[in-house]
Amino acid sequence: MQLTLYSDYSIRVLLYLAAKADGPATISEVAESYGISRNHLVKVVHNLSQSGYIRTTRGKKGGMVLGRNPKDISIGGLLRQTEPDFRLVECLQEESSGCPIDQVCSLKSVFRTALYAFLNTLDGFTLADITGNVGLLKPILIDRARSGKGEAFSPERDKSPSAVLPVGR
Amino acid sequence: MQLTLYSDYSIRVLLYLAAKADGPATISEVAESYGISRNHLVKVVHNLSQSGYIRTTRGKKGGMVLGRNPKDISIGGLLRQTEPDFRLVECLQEESSGCPIDQVCSLKSVFRTALYAFLNTLDGFTLADITGNVGLLKPILIDRARSGKGEAFSPERDKSPSAVLPVGR
Numbered sequence: 001m002q003l004t005l006y007s008d009y010s011i012r013v014l015l016y017l018a019a020k021a022d023g024p025a026t027i028s029e030v031a032e033s034y035g036i037s038r039n040h041l042v043k044v045v046h047n048l049s050q051s052g053y054i055r056t057t058r059g060k061k062g063g064m065v066l067g068r069n070p071k072d073i074s075i076g077g078l079l080r081q082t083e084p085d086f087r088l089v090e091c092l093q094e095e096s097s098g099c100p101i102d103q104v105c106s107l108k109s110v111f112r113t114a115l116y117a118f119l120n121t122l123d124g125f126t127l128a129d130i131t132g133n134v135g136l137l138k139p140i141l142i143d144r145a146r147s148g149k150g151e152a153f154s155p156e157r158d159k160s161p162s163a164v165l166p167v168g169r
Numbered sequence: 170m171q172l173t174l175y176s177d178y179s180i181r182v183l184l185y186l187a188a189k190a191d192g193p194a195t196i197s198e199v200a201e202s203y204g205i206s207r208n209h210l211v212k213v214v215h216n217l218s219q220s221g222y223i224r225t226t227r228g229k230k231g232g233m234v235l236g237r238n239p240k241d242i243s244i245g246g247l248l249r250q251t252e253p254d255f256r257l258v259e260c261l262q263e264e265s266s267g268c269p270i271d272q273v274c275s276l277k278s279v280f281r282t283a284l285y286a287f288l289n290t291l292d293g294f295t296l297a298d299i300t301g302n303v304g305l306l307k308p309i310l311i312d313r314a315r316s317g318k319g320e321a322f323s324p325e326r327d328k329s330p331s332a333v334l335p336v337g338r
Contacts, residue, residue: 001172001255008258086170089177101309110294118287125279140270
């Protein structure tokens, strides 16, 4: 049972911005810091911007900053946005599944109960909770990025088709 | 977030056996009943047998039956056996991940807490709970199988390499 890489990277972007806090960050800077592909982050950042989790500005001194207070970003709420579905098994899809006992099987309600417990737990944690030890996070994340060659975020360039994140598992 | 098809099919096999209850069932019979590939079930059945969830016998009247009382088969316990891992994100793997903040990030403990809530909930449900409405399940499952051409389970034949289940997502 895994979350998508898309969710993983969404959390990492927000975590970086919360750790930096003192100014905008670029996509390249975040990518360098985590040692991950810049291309993989472009769609993540675009969607985080669309949903208000981050704000982006263009120009030389442009980049991205958090769009909300870390205390107001629940991990459960974020995952509900970033995960394509929580269809643990075939029969949890919205349309009727191909399983012949779909209408009479109580497995669905059991899995829904467990899923509720999972998300409900994550609703209880915010970005502020996981960046509480920012004193430890900041030197690792920001120093790594500074040792690389960050470049400013450019929404225009980032709309290229190659920017689409392959949602890996 | 999804479980593997392997876990899905493992539950379906046990559910069928609990619904039938009055004698051994064959792999083909279960496959026909659910309208799924027999080959996909072979490794599932082999492993359920290895872990004692089912008992298999050879011969004309052979087949598989539940190896435990449905009340003693917890859904959480079963998933712990059938899921290859619960590594929600990269950093939850056993060995150290490539993430630079692996040692100082508290996201891991947040996800472990949520995962515990998920599995703990499923530990509270047994196969008996999801087959409580056996009066509804039985006519659908068993009648569908009887309309097909079931054949007896043969552990020897089922060890062929082609029997390995591709764990789809």
